[in-house]
Amino acid sequence: MLGLASVLSLFGLFGLVGTFAGCRRPPQGKPLADPRLEHGRQIYLADCEPCHGPGGHGDGVVAKSQPVPPRDFVSCGFKYSSGPPGSLPSDDDLFHTVTFGVATSTMPSFATLPESDRRAVIAYVKTFCARFGGTS
Numbered sequence: 309m310l311g312l313a314s315v316l317s318l319f320g321l322f323g324l325v326g327t328f329a330g331c332r333r334p335p336q337g338k339p340l341a342d343p344r345l346e347h348g349r350q351i352y353l354a355d356c357e358p359c360h361g362p363g364g365h366g367d368g369v370v371a372k373s374q375p376v377p378p379r380d381f382v383s384c385g386f387k388y389s390s391g392p393p394g395s396l397p398s399d400d401d402l403f404h405t406v407t408f409g410v411a412t413s414t415m416p417s418f419a420t421l422p423e424s425d426r427r428a429v430i431a432y433v434k435t436f437c438a439r440f441g442g443t444s
């Protein structure tokens with residue numbers, strides 16, 4: 309028998325999903341020519357822009373309320389690199405950050421996004437930082 313508690317928790321679950329879905333904004337701006345980057349951009353607009361900002365400056369609408377400021381990608385101020393100090397993170401470093409999040413800040417884990425989506429949004433994020441030189 310399906311107890312009242314499980315029915316209620318199902319509603320709760322859908323309510324939660326609905327809340328997140330409601331936060332998603334319709335596609336904006338001109339689509340990018342590269343389909344993978346455009347896919348990454350759509351994920352970015354839905355999942356990253358509220359913190360990291362439309363232009364990747366770390367100035368999204370909720371940025372000010374984060375105890376640790378969201379990374380400004382344009383100034384390339386990345387912290388989590390497996391390379392020597394000052395080196396840019398590798399794709400795998402970025403993949404690790406996006407997959408697991410950062411426990412000491414509000415950078416969330418995106419482990420539930422398909423791997424191809426995580427890779428696509430990383431490729432898009434790299435376009436904000438000129439030091440990557442478009443070689444992703």
Ligand code: HEC
Nearest residue numbers: 355356359376377378379386387388405410413414415429
């Ligand atoms: C709730 C706010 C929030 C959201 C949403 C968010 N981030 Fe972050 N992000 C942060 C914060 C805060 C930091 C800084 C973490 C630190 O300095 O420890 C950060 C840092 C990063 C970094 C920097 C890693 C480094 O080496 O310095 C990357 C890359 C990143 N986020 C990617 C993303 C991507 C991609 C998304 C969307 C899929 C996303 N973030 C969504 C808050 C957010």
